[in-house]
Amino acid sequence: xxxxxxxxxxxxxxxxxxxxxxxxxxxxxxxxxxxxxxxxxxxxxxxxxxxxxxxxxxxxxxxxxxxxxxxxxxxxxxxxxxxxxxxxxxxxxxxxxxxxxxxxxxxxxxxxxxxxxxxxxxxxxxxxxxxxxxxxxxxxxxxxxxxxxxxxxxxxxxxxxxxxxxxxxxxxxxxxxxxxxxxxxxxxxxxxxxxxxxxxxxxx
Ligand SMILES: [Zn+2]
Numbered sequence: 001x002x003x004x005x006x007x008x009x010x011x012x013x014x015x016x017x018x019x020x021x022x023x024x025x026x027x028x029x030x031x032x033x034x035x036x037x038x039x040x041x042x043x044x045x046x047x048x049x050x051x052x053x054x055x056x057x058x059x060x061x062x063x064x065x066x067x068x069x070x071x072x073x074x075x076x077x078x079x080x081x082x083x084x085x086x087x088x089x090x091x092x093x094x095x096x097x098x099x100x101x102x103x104x105x106x107x108x109x110x111x112x113x114x115x116x117x118x119x120x121x122x123x124x125x126x127x128x129x130x131x132x133x134x135x136x137x138x139x140x141x142x143x144x145x146x147x148x149x150x151x152x153x154x155x156x157x158x159x160x161x162x163x164x165x166x167x168x169x170x171x172x173x174x175x176x177x178x179x180x181x182x183x184x185x186x187x188x189x190x191x192x193x194x195x196x197x198x199x200x201x202x203x204x
Contacts, residue, residue, distance in 0.1 A: 003096045003117045005110065006055025008072040009065075013057035020049035023056035024114050032057050040108070059111065067105045073097035085202040089126075089142055095119045100127040103201070131194065141195050148186055149196075149203040155180055157187075162200045165191040 004024045015032035022034045023046055031051025040046060052060065059065065069080040073093035080088055080101075088099055096117045100110040109129030116134050118124035125134040152162055155175070161167050165188040167175075175181040190196035 004055060005072070005098050005114045005117060006053070006057075006059055008074065008077075008096065008098055008117060009055070009058060009062075010077050011058035011062055012054045013052075013061060014054040015051070015057075017051045019051040020047060021051060021053035021056050022046045022049040023052055023059060023111070025049070026053055028053035030054055036060065040111075056114065059114070060108075065100075065110060066102070066108060069101045071097065071099045083204065086146075086204075089137070089198065089202055090139065090146075092118070092121045092124055092139075095121065095124075098125070098127070101198075101201070102129040104129050126198065128198070130197070135194050135198065137195070137198070142199055145190070145196055145199045146203070148183060148190075149199045151180070152183055152187060153203055155183070157184075159200050162187055163191070163197060 004026070006024065013032060014030040017031040017033060018029045019031050020027055021031060022036065025047040028051060031053055034050055034052045036046070064079070069085065071078050071080060071088050071093060074096065075093060085101060092099060096119055098113050098117055100113065102109060107129040110127040112134040113125055113127040116125040122139050124137050124139070126137045127134050149162070155178070157171055161171060167184055172181070172184065175184050
């Protein structure tokens with residue numbers, strides 16, 4: 001199976017140029033001219049070529065792909081609200097699929113997924129706009145981290161503190177008083193862990 005991201009998406013943009021697609025590397029006879037800023041080539045390691053194939057061209061045209069989080073599979077394409085991230089992570093669709101999360105709503109952070117369409121619900125690729133490359137998610141690991149993230153949120157710990165492990169004196173005092181300070185130690189161990197970052201962003 002050689003599905004590319006564009007093949008999972010509902011848009012097509014065909015032209016009449018033959019050549020190699022700079023985005024997916026596949027040969028096409030119905031390409032459109034590839035006129036991309038140089039920064040793309042550097043940032044996303046695009047293939048040498050002169051055209052965009054009908055599947056990949058919309059990746060650079062459809063603004064909603066940048067301004068929304070989404071999940072794509074052969075059955076459907078859905079935009080995701082922030083409150084739907086956790087479900088998408090824990091219950092991804094039937095493979096092949098692709099998942100993209102954005103916080104800033106500007107970058108082309110999904111481009112690393114072009115040749116990384118997921119074929120497993122247990123270990124799958126996640127594109128984000130806060131990581132340069134796609135993250136290979138282990139679903140079981142996310143499930144392991146979920147309860148810690150939930151408990152810290154229930155105790156009112158801000159997400160920024162969960163990510164940085166720089167806990168405010170008021171947070172530490174509350175944790176000591178109420179007897180859940182071990183949770184802060186657990187979170188400290190996870191600082192910089194990409195799975196933890198995803199879970200903190202996804203949890204309510
Ligand atoms: Zn292509």
